[in-house]
Amino acid sequence: MRAAPLRRLAPVALPLLLALPLAAGAWSGVQHIQISKAAARNLPDEMAAFRDFARPMALPAIYPDLWKEGDPDEGPRHYFEPDRLPPGTDIRAFSPVQIEAFLQMDAIPAEIGIAPWAIVELLAQMTDAMRATNWTWAAQCGAAMSHYVADVHMPLHCTRNFNGQETWQVGVHSRVEGDMTKAFFRADAIRPGPAGHLAEPFRDVMGWIEHSAAMAPVVLRADLIAKRSANGRIDSETYFLRLWELTGDVIETQISDAAAHLSSLWYTAWVNAGKPAIPAPLDELPVLSVHSGVGIDPASEGGPVGASRSRQNQRYDTIIWAVMGGLALLVVASSIWRGIQERKAKGP
Ligand SMILES: [Zn+2]
Secondary structure, three states, X not given: OOHHHHHHHHHHHXXXXXXXXXXXXXXXXXXXXXXXXXXXXXOOHHHHHHHHHHHHHHHHHOHHHHHOOOOOOOHHHXXXXXXXXOOOOOHHHOOOOHHHHHXXXXXXXXXXXXXXXXXXXXXXXXXXXXHOOOHHXXXXXXXXXXXXXXXXXXXXXXXXXXXXXXXXXXXXXXXXXXXXXXXXXOHHHOOOOOOOOOXXXXXXXXXXXXXXXXXXXXHHHHHHHHHHHOOOOOOOHHHHHHHHHHHHHHHHHXXXXXHHHXXXXXXXXXXXXXXXXXXXXXXXXOOOOOOOXXXXXXXXXXXXXXXXXXXXXXXXXXXXXXXXXXXXXXXXXXXXXXXXXXXXXXXX
8 A cells, every 4th residue: 555655654754855855856865865874784894984984974865966956067967868879879888087978979968967977076086085084075975976876776867758758757757766666665675785896987887877777668668557557547546556566676676786886886985095994984974065065055055165164054953953843743743633533532
């Protein structure tokens, strides 16, 4: 039943979603956090000290979706759509240097997306930061990378028909990664394969995207079948049950792979940095974009460093208060509801 899992998740998911209304447009915030935490757990034992960084890095895994508000260049970092290229194009053969790659292909970066280059650029920065023992910056780059790696494992982030707009399936994007995944996906379904060092990370990232892109038609077809089963009612329980039946395996595999691949990237950064000693984790990370310095709302764009630093702390406080407020609302609402039910049970 669709309603049951929704009820089960509500205490966790609802306050978070209240706090982060802008997190739409990718896996929901909850999945980004789950992937980041699973990747940390999945690190090889020799890098075990970095597992504790999961705490400060989990929430920042959501920030890149929020940076879109203040940074017009942020959007294309969240996808890559190989089906905009001629059929048979070997995307693994493109240069890992973005400028060179776009000279090799006939495509517009903002249209086709730049996720693979954003990922390898952050890998390079994370490696340099670890080598220089700048662990705040390493963790910030690793958390942002976590977001883009998770996004490219969502099949609809790897097709030009990302919202079913070319096949009369508009809205399929949020139905699949938002409504359905939030309702049915459980964190204990994340079973990542072992992490390993990546000798050619860019080729690997493109390989993951190739696989994700191949899953897009499966997801789009499932939407059509589920819609038919539900007599066109895409907001019905029948529709979502059938959709999960047809795509649940794909979603669970893709999210597990995202966690495995992310841990391999973090491990690769650390190995390439010369395996520096890992300190105790930080308390929290700045919310500012690692690319442009914008905050998670347009108001904190620009401004002097001191001012933006205090605004950044205010944003962090706002998130925490919104989460607490959401929880309080839930408690109050459920006690009112229980009161009404008890009064009904007693009769007039
Ligand atoms: Zn995203």
